[in-house]
Amino acid sequence: MSILPIVTIPDKGLRQKNRPVTRFDAELQQLIDNMIETMREANGVGLAAPQVGRPLQLAVIETLPDLDDEGNEIEGTRDLYVIINPEIFWTSREVTSGIEGCLSIPGYVGEVDRHESIRVRGQDRHGRKFRMRLYDWTARIFQHEIDHLNGELYIDKLTGPESIWTEEEYEKLREAQKAKQDEHDPMMGD
Numbered sequence: 707m708s709i710l711p712i713v714t715i716p717d718k719g720l721r722q723k724n725r726p727v728t729r730f731d732a733e734l735q736q737l738i739d740n741m742i743e744t745m746r747e748a749n750g751v752g753l754a755a756p757q758v759g760r761p762l763q764l765a766v767i768e769t770l771p772d773l774d775d776e777g778n779e780i781e782g783t784r785d786l787y788v789i790i791n792p793e794i795f796w797t798s799r800e801v802t803s804g805i806e807g808c809l810s811i812p813g814y815v816g817e818v819d820r821h822e823s824i825r826v827r828g829q830d831r832h833g834r835k836f837r838m839r840l841y842d843w844t845a846r847i848f849q850h851e852i853d854h855l856n857g858e859l860y861i862d863k864l865t866g867p868e869s870i871w872t873e874e875e876y877e878k879l880r881e882a883q884k885a886k887q888d889e890h891d892p893m894m895g896d
């Protein structure tokens with residue numbers, strides 16, 4: 707396996723149409739394994755083929771793990787998905803805003819509205835058809851990755867022109883918000 711270089715904006719490949727995958731051969735399996743390794747190495751929760759310079763309808767996704775009381779990863783609580791030729795065929799009316807980053811837009815995060823739940827159909831790494839319903843953060847990651855396959859980026863969908871920050875700015879903002887909240891909701895007792 708090998709780590710693939712991740713392209714960043716304004717690379718034109720991030721904006722182009724991507725071909726459906728038609729051959730589920732050894733070459734594809736190797737590309738998928740390399741994408742999984744690249745995503746993990748970059749601490750990403752998703753990676754789409756155009757982000758590694760391949761114009762294909764393919765993305766890999768790995769959800770964050772559940773944590774125990776000490777903040778350690780509980781093994782077996784990450785879900786790995788390989789999605790090929792995916793199509794969102796149903797979306798919930800409810801939308802929710804959340805903060806997203808992208809390995810192709812390093813150093814920034816932005817606020818984006820996404821459907822709380824979606825239904826997706828597509829194919830797995832062996833070409834078998836699947837249908838799934840996703841919720842919350844997993845649904846958000848799927849929407850972000852499937853946007854990549856259509857040449858779209860989260861910066862196209864910000865909740866407002868000001869809803870983008872550098873990672874440092876956002877960290878400061880969060881600390882300030884937390885401090886403010888503590889002021890308003892003092893802890894009971896000592």
Ligand code: NI
Pocket residue numbers: 807808809810850854
């Ligand atoms: Ni991305």
